[in-house]
Amino acid sequence: MLLATVVETSRRVTETSRRLEKIDLLANLLRQLDAGEVEAVVAYLSGNLLSRRTGIGFATLREAAAPAAEVATLEIGEVERAIEQVSAIEGAGAQRRKRDTLNALMARATRPEQDFLFGLLLGELRQGALEGIMAEALAKAFGADAARVRRAAMLTGDLTRVARLLRESGPAGLDRCGVQLFRPVQPMLAETADGVESALADLGEAALEFKLDGARVQVHRSGGDVMVFSRALNDVTAAVPEVVEAARALPGGDLIVEGEVLSLTAAGRPQPFQITMRRFGRKLDLERMRQELPLTPFWFDLLYAGGQSLLDEPQQRRFRELSDLSAAANLIPHLATGDQSVAAEFLQEALARGHEGIMAKAPAAGYAAGARGQSWLKIKRAHTLDLVILAAEWGHGRRKGFLSNLHLGARDTEKGGFAMLGKTFKGLTDDMLAWQTEQLLKLALGRDDYTVHVEPKLVAEIAFNDIQMSPRYPAGLALRFARVKRYRGDKTPETADTLDTVRALAAHYWPPK
Numbered sequence: 001m002l003l004a005t006v007v008e009t010s011r012r013v014t015e016t017s018r019r020l021e022k023i024d025l026l027a028n029l030l031r032q033l034d035a036g037e038v039e040a041v042v043a044y045l046s047g048n049l050l051s052r053r054t055g056i057g058f059a060t061l062r063e064a065a066a067p068a069a070e071v072a073t074l075e076i077g078e079v080e081r082a083i084e085q086v087s088a089i090e091g092a093g094a095q096r097r098k099r100d101t102l103n104a105l106m107a108r109a110t111r112p113e114q115d116f117l118f119g120l121l122l123g124e125l126r127q128g129a130l131e132g133i134m135a136e137a138l139a140k141a142f143g144a145d146a147a148r149v150r151r152a153a154m155l156t157g158d159l160t161r162v163a164r165l166l167r168e169s170g171p172a173g174l175d176r177c178g179v180q181l182f183r184p185v186q187p188m189l190a191e192t193a194d195g196v197e198s199a200l201a202d203l204g205e206a207a208l209e210f211k212l213d214g215a216r217v218q219v220h221r222s223g224g225d226v227m228v229f230s231r232a233l234n235d236v237t238a239a240v241p242e243v244v245e246a247a248r249a250l251p252g253g254d255l256i257v258e259g260e261v262l263s264l265t266a267a268g269r270p271q272p273f274q275i276t277m278r279r280f281g282r283k284l285d286l287e288r289m290r291q292e293l294p295l296t297p298f299w300f301d302l303l304y305a306g307g308q309s310l311l312d313e314p315q316q317r318r319f320r321e322l323s324d325l326s327a328a329a330n331l332i333p334h335l336a337t338g339d340q341s342v343a344a345e346f347l348q349e350a351l352a353r354g355h356e357g358i359m360a361k362a363p364a365a366g367y368a369a370g371a372r373g374q375s376w377l378k379i380k381r382a383h384t385l386d387l388v389i390l391a392a393e394w395g396h397g398r399r400k401g402f403l404s405n406l407h408l409g410a411r412d413t414e415k416g417g418f419a420m421l422g423k424t425f426k427g428l429t430d431d432m433l434a435w436q437t438e439q440l441l442k443l444a445l446g447r448d449d450y451t452v453h454v455e456p457k458l459v460a461e462i463a464f465n466d467i468q469m470s471p472r473y474p475a476g477l478a479l480r481f482a483r484v485k486r487y488r489g490d491k492t493p494e495t496a497d498t499l500d501t502v503r504a505l506a507a508h509y510w511p512p513k
């Protein structure tokens with residue numbers, strides 16, 4: 001296939017906002033591909049390259065610029081070979097040789113093709129959202145069930161491979177997309193819960209675990225071979241020999257285990273996330289780093305053992321088998337309970353030991369690779385602040401006609417007035433929406449199409465999980481996961497929380513801890 005056809009499809013996919021039309025456009029294109037082209041095209045259309053490291057930067061690309069060709073003649077196969085060739089160039093004069101090879105490629109490309117290649121090579125076309133659409137398009141093009149294609153993509157962690165198998169064998173190709181050793185599975189993700197109470201209300205009896213703030217690893221082991229993958233599925237084996245050793249020490253045969261890796265201080269407290277992450281930097285003096293920041297893995301899941309995938313097994317069974325394998329020191333601290341006060345105590349213990357919070361997992365749930373669902377809920381320390389409403393935005397959909405998204409401010413005792421810390425429309429009941437719309441309209445100072453600015457009078461109790469640095473707001477701070485707990489009719493703006501209090505809390509979050 002001509003690169004021009006792919007570029008044209010890419011343009012049309014970007015231009016339409018209709019999901020079904022995007023899927024149709026992609027499916028039509030996919031049907032026309034040769035077996036040798038499908039992987040590259042699926043990658044390109046999501047903005048990715050098949051070669052992981054090309055070593056091409058902006059400067060090299062700019063130097064490789066060439067006058068555009070008049071006629072589109074470049075085939076996908078040729079583009080792919082050129083990119084492979086460039087990626088393989090190393091050693092003396094590498095940048096010059098890369099540039100020359102790229103220049104030859106660019107000289108064969110028309111203007112739109114050059115623009116596309118430029119964006120592709122710089123990673124500027126990368127679009128996570130397109131991968132979901134691409135999975136649907138693959139299903140449509142090759143007559144497969146979309147849910148099976150999505151699952152295959154999550155299990156193999158590689159949509160291009162799924163595409164090749166579909167192209168080669170049709171829907172039957174998906175049978176070869178199960179869990180495989182040394183091919184990382186997309187990690188299961190967690191939703192945020194407001195607190196212990198709501199998590200247990202959702203899950204009933206839950207498997208609770210400490211939530212450690214380190215680096216997630218997925219470890220594959222077969223015989224003496226061990227590979228460690230990061231959350232983004234990159235191979236980080238070389239950076240983490242302790243993890244490799246701990247994995248080798250597990251009894252049994254072939255395994256895939258998952259865990260969080262953390263650097264602990266001599267006193268056994270967790271180092272802040274940023275410090276642990278130094279172990280994953282580039283060009284490390286590994287031995288020295290290992291001395292300074294030794295890593296400890298804490299396993300929390302078992303995805304493969306005894307020659308079979310455990311993904312569809314309930315969490316309870318996966319964790320039980322994991323506990324049988326792992327030394328206690330490397331197992332995530334855990335507890336099964338449906339009792340609120342026991343869970344609240346467990347959360348306090350996790351926080352007191354310097355951790356981020358706890359996870360509450362549904363004991364009966366399978367491992368939903370790549371999915372963020374209700375089966376894993378994260379509960380972090382929740383703080384509340386009494387903040388003043390500065391403005392509110394009109395709602396959409398079901399909330400149309402109501403003032404919904406609230407602008408929240410803390411009292412600025414230095415400069416006077418209030419410093420905005422974020423917005424939230426979460427936690428509001430229908431009654432609260434109706435009430436606040438009425439009240440805020442009475443306090444209106446000015447408005448545009450979206451927002452009503454109000455006299456700073458109403459005080460609300462706002463729960464949140466984190467404070468982060470944010471250039472967006474004048475105080476440089478923003479609340480994360482803010483939600484309204486209730487209106488504080490008993491409080492006046494003069495007694496609302498101050499920016500100093502927020503700053504003090506923020507200092508508590510960031511290193512030095």
Ligand code: AMP
Nearest residue numbers: 190209210211212215216260300332359
């Ligand atoms: P978040 O990154 O806030 O969405 O939280 C999910 C992440 O928490 C996972 O990707 C893991 O890296 C990390 N984590 C820490 N402890 C656990 C645990 N016990 N179970 C699962 N994930 C955990």
